[in-house]
Amino acid sequence: MLDPPTGEWPVFPTSHAPSLYQVAREIIGNEADLSDIDVDELLREHECPPPSITVDASRRRIKKMCEAAGIEIDxxxxxxxxxxxxxxxxxxEKDRGEAQDLLGHQSPETTKQAYSDRVAEERSGRVSDLLDE
Known part of the structure; x- marks a missing residue:
C-alpha cells in the first residue's frame, strides 16, 4: 500500500511531522528551507526511510479509531x-509454521505455547468427533 522505495521502509511509518522533518534535515542540511517541500516525497526521492510509528502513537490512534467506531472490548x-x-x-489456524515466521517467534514451540488454547480446542474437537463416531 505504501509502495516503499526500499526494503528498509518501516511497515508502519510515523506521520509525526517533527520526526519526518528531522530526517529531511539530515538529507538536505539543517539550514535549508523546508517550508515548500513535501517531506514524504523528499524521503522517497532519496530512499531515506522515515522513522517507524511509536508504540504510544499507535495506541493513541487505535483508541481514537475504536472510539469513533464505538468498539469496546471488556x-x-x-x-x-x-x-x-x-x-x-x-x-x-491456517498454518502454524507461517504463524511462527510472521509473528517472529524463534521456535515452533514458542508459537505452540502462545496459542495453546487453540491446540486444546482442536484436540477437544477431534476427541468429540471420534466419540461421536
Whole structure:
C-alpha cells in the first residue's frame, strides 16, 4: 500500500511531522528551507526511510479509531497486543509454521505455547468427533 522505495521502509511509518522533518534535515542540511517541500516525497526521492510509528502513537490512534467506531472490548479500546493475538490466532489456524515466521517467534514451540488454547480446542474437537463416531 505504501509502495516503499526500499526494503528498509518501516511497515508502519510515523506521520509525526517533527520526526519526518528531522530526517529531511539530515538529507538536505539543517539550514535549508523546508517550508515548500513535501517531506514524504523528499524521503522517497532519496530512499531515506522515515522513522517507524511509536508504540504510544499507535495506541493513541487505535483508541481514537475504536472510539469513533464505538468498539469496546471488556469496556476498553482494542489493545495492540490484543490485535496481534487476534491475528496470531487466525495465522495459527491456517498454518502454524507461517504463524511462527510472521509473528517472529524463534521456535515452533514458542508459537505452540502462545496459542495453546487453540491446540486444546482442536484436540477437544477431534476427541468429540471420534466419540461421536
Amino acid at each position: 469496556g476498553e479500546y482494542l489493545k495492540l497486543h490484543g490485535a496481534r493475538r487476534g491475528i496470531g490466532h487466525k495465522l495459527f
